[in-house]
Amino acid sequence: MRADTPVIVGMGEVIDRPAVVATALEPRTLAAEAARRADRDAGGGLLAAVDALDIVNIASWRHDDIAALLCRDLAIDPALRAYHPVGGESPVQLLHEAALRIARGESRVALICGAEAQHSVMRARREGVIPDWTPFGPDASSPLRGADIVHPLARRYGLTSPTHVYPLFEMASAAAWGQSPAQARAESGALWARYAAIAAGNPMAWRHDDWTAAQIVTPADDNRLIAWPYTKRMVANPQVNMGAAILMTRLDLALEAGIAADRLIHVHGGAAADEPRDFLARDGFAGSPAQDAVLAAMADRVPGGFDALELYSCFPCVPKMARRSLGLGADIEPSVAGGLSFFGGPLSNYMLHAACAMVRRLRGGGTGLLYGQGEFVTKHHALLLSTDAALQPLAQDHSVQADADRGRGAVPPLVEPAAGPAQVETATILYRRDGAVDQGVVVLRTAGGARTLASVSAEDQATLARITDDSRFPVGLAGRIAADGDRMIWRAEGL
Helix, strand or coil: CCCCCCCEEEEEECCCCCCCHHHHHCCCHHHHHHCCCCCCCCCCCCCCHCCCEEECCCCCCCCCHHHHHHHHHCCCCCEEEEEECCCHHHHHHHHHHHHHHHHHHCCCCCEEEEEEEEEHHHHHHHHHHCCCCCCCCCCCCCCCCCCHHCCHHHHHHHCCHHHHHHHHHHHHHHHHHHCCCCHHHHHCCCCCCCHHHHHHHCCCCCCCCCHHHHHHHCCCCCCCCEEECEEEHHCCCCCCCEEEEEEEEHHHHHHCCCCCHCEEEEEEEEEEECCCHHHHCCCCCCCHHHHHEEEEEHHHHCCCCCEEEECCCCCCHHHHHHHHHHHCCCCCCCCCCHHHHHHCCCHHHHHHHHHHHHHHHHHCCCEEEEEEECCCCEEEEEEEEEEECCCCCCCCCCHHHHHHCCCCCCCCCCCCCCCCCEEEEEEEEEECCCEEEEEEEEEEEEEECCCEEEEECCCHHHHHHHCCCCCCCCEEEEEEEEEEEEEEEEEEECC
16 A cells, blocks of 8 residues: 555534524634544644645635635645635545545645534524624635526526426436336435434434434425425525534555554545536436446446445435436435435535545445535536555546546527427426415427426416326426416416
């Protein structure tokens, strides 16, 4: 084993549940405390030697120069200090890139950290107070909103939030697998109940409710529908105050520091690929060639299978697609942390918490897979961790983009909706906070095979009922587009 092999030596997490906003910890403080805990976990002393600092994007509170602030808080002076864009896959990417730098001899000790305090920020807004935190600064890395990156046609029909877009993949993928809506919902409920059970046993989770599958998928006063078929308990919960950090170094430095070999987690490589950013420019919604390519590359590296998994879980369709990409059965244990709905979804930082949980799990032995995803089933990154030093060495070239591109079919042209016949490609229904239907949104194929969008009126009960029919998905359902003021409305035929 080479001396410059990258190993994870420390992990730290912190959770803040303040009684009042005045005592809440800001993200800067949470991230710094997580870093100190990671240093203690590694035995102490490595934090001062950090020469590379990567910070996961912080959305709940914007700092003018968060890297400089954290360096001051931690009394470190790394040559590399970087603050990164939004992305659920980004912690996996940053861990991977830190390991690659160490293997290249460009770094000796790396710190990856992040934090969010969205729970306290939202509470402060409701109470009309301003937390006494570092002044809110003009951050050049402020994240793009969904409305900034989607096609104007998607924006016009209300498909700007992941909450509203992922249901399109849910319907299309389940229909392609031959499931009925009832069967797809049952799979989601059973899978999400396993995430909930894992969170219930994780002391660092935000919630510890061991929800049943029925409690998760069934709409109720405290579990309203968000976008068909997802209820509140089926989507990520960003209302948390959490921080996480990972310390990584060279194998020889770890051993010189006296860290026991069975506490060292080897980074054995990963894979990355992207889909077109515009989700309407995909060949379909029933899967992701980029996800398939990334996870196939990981499965090929471990023919015997993984001892632990963390499959990204912003919405049920993601791990359902992922476990099929991996060729795994429905009875998998999909997480070591507990998932974004139950452990908590600290915006871009969840997978760093998952990495901490994976380190805890693997210190008992075994090989684990971290798989993260960003935007609209767009950015995919996976990383292999193990206590086994004898797996394949870390490879610098980890892009599987060419494999993803080869897996794509023809992309239909996107056109403005026009009066005439059109069939459903996929669909969802958007709900208001009071549970009433706001509108249906359908992705359609025209008679000529082009793709377009239209609304379904909240008053069109027959078409809405067909979209939510438990016995069959509306994929392929025929109907007609017609003008209704400045909107184009689609109505199913034969109802």
